Amino acid sequence: xxxxxxxxxxxxxxxxxxxxxxxxxxxxxxxxxxxxxxxxxxxxxxxxxxxxxxxxxxxxxxxxxxxxxxxxxxxxxxxxxxxxxxxxxxxxxxxxxxxxxxxxxxxxxxxxxxxxxxxxxxxxxxxxxxxxxxxxxxxxxxxxxxxxxxx
Amino acid sequence: xxxxxxxxxxxxxxxxxxxxxxxxxxxxxxxxxxxxxxxxxxxxxxxxxxxxxxxxxxxxxxxxxxxxxxxxxxxxxxxxxxxxxxxxxxxxxxxxxxxxxxxxxxxxxxxxxxxxxxxxxxxxxxxxxxxxxxxxxxxxxxxxxxxxxxx
Numbered sequence: 366x367x368x369x370x371x372x373x374x375x376x377x378x379x380x381x382x383x384x385x386x387x388x389x390x391x392x393x394x395x396x397x398x399x400x401x402x403x404x405x406x407x408x409x410x411x412x413x414x415x416x417x418x419x420x421x422x423x424x425x426x427x428x429x430x431x432x433x434x435x436x437x438x439x440x441x442x443x444x445x446x447x448x449x450x451x452x453x454x455x456x457x458x459x460x461x462x463x464x465x466x467x468x469x470x471x472x473x474x475x476x477x478x479x480x481x482x483x484x485x486x487x488x489x490x491x492x493x494x495x496x497x498x499x500x501x502x503x504x505x506x507x508x509x510x511x512x513x514x515x516x
Numbered sequence: 517x518x519x520x521x522x523x524x525x526x527x528x529x530x531x532x533x534x535x536x537x538x539x540x541x542x543x544x545x546x547x548x549x550x551x552x553x554x555x556x557x558x559x560x561x562x563x564x565x566x567x568x569x570x571x572x573x574x575x576x577x578x579x580x581x582x583x584x585x586x587x588x589x590x591x592x593x594x595x596x597x598x599x600x601x602x603x604x605x606x607x608x609x610x611x612x613x614x615x616x617x618x619x620x621x622x623x624x625x626x627x628x629x630x631x632x633x634x635x636x637x638x639x640x641x642x643x644x645x646x647x648x649x650x651x652x653x654x655x656x657x658x659x660x661x662x663x664x665x666x667x
Contacts, residue, residue, distance in 0.1 A: 468640050470574070507579070509576060
């Protein structure tokens with residue numbers, strides 16, 4: 366093959382595989398929403414499939430950070446079938462895109478039986494073997510009503 | 517200059533600038549501890565200097581995610597001189613190192629006047645112009661004592 370044809374093939378290859386930051390953001394938000402939809406029906410499989418082997422995890426109920434997919438699986442499987450969310454409203458999702466990591470942050474309201482709960486969320490995604498995987502999850506409550514105010 | 521000498525110079529240059537994941541982790545934990553030390557004395561300057569223009573921020577008291585250094589400055593300057601932490605204990609800090617992003621997570625207990633408060637923290641650092649800058653901060657309370665349990 367002569368050089369112009371090789372160059373043309375390379376251009377086509379990179380234009381097919383390259384994604385803009387906006388495309389990465391759309392993809393990641395779609396992955397998160399898919400996993401959230403399953404989660405709201407009591408199925409943690411979406412988040413488990415999306416999480417990397419070295420994922421780290423915080424939520425307000427865990428005693429400390431959970432490390433690794435096995436620990437996350439243990440937690441999530443203990444909740445299988447117990448979560449029932451009627452609807453969710455994700456607010457203002459933002460994705461900060463790096464070379465192989467992307468940081469998704471958003472606020473979310475989850476509605477269950479007429480009650481809304483407000484959440485803060487940070488998900489860090491990493492491109493592993495051409496697939497985005499979560500390496501860090503942090504869920505917390507937005508302005509929780511506490512028995513005592515933290516100092 | 518002949519080729520072997522250029523090659524030698526390049527080797528020396530990269531060996532001087534390259535950092536292992538462990539070195540990156542040490543550096544980032546040290547930056548965080550420095551900023552926390554100032555914070556505990558009522559001085560938010562450490563975190564403000566360490567944060568990037570496009571930083572996003574969650575803590576349990578904010579109504580929603582804060583976007584950008586200006587919003588963070590407004591919050592932090594409103595707290596200047598009001599925070600007094602006697603001591604902190606950072607537990608099990610972990611840094612997941614990427615090409616230009618690094619994700620620091622840890623648990624922390626802050627002691628003030630004999631009372632300890634437990635925190636979860638995620639900081640995402642980005643290498644900007646050869647300096648690590650925070651692009652995402654998420655502070656939340658570990659197992660907060662709530663008036664009502666979230667559903």
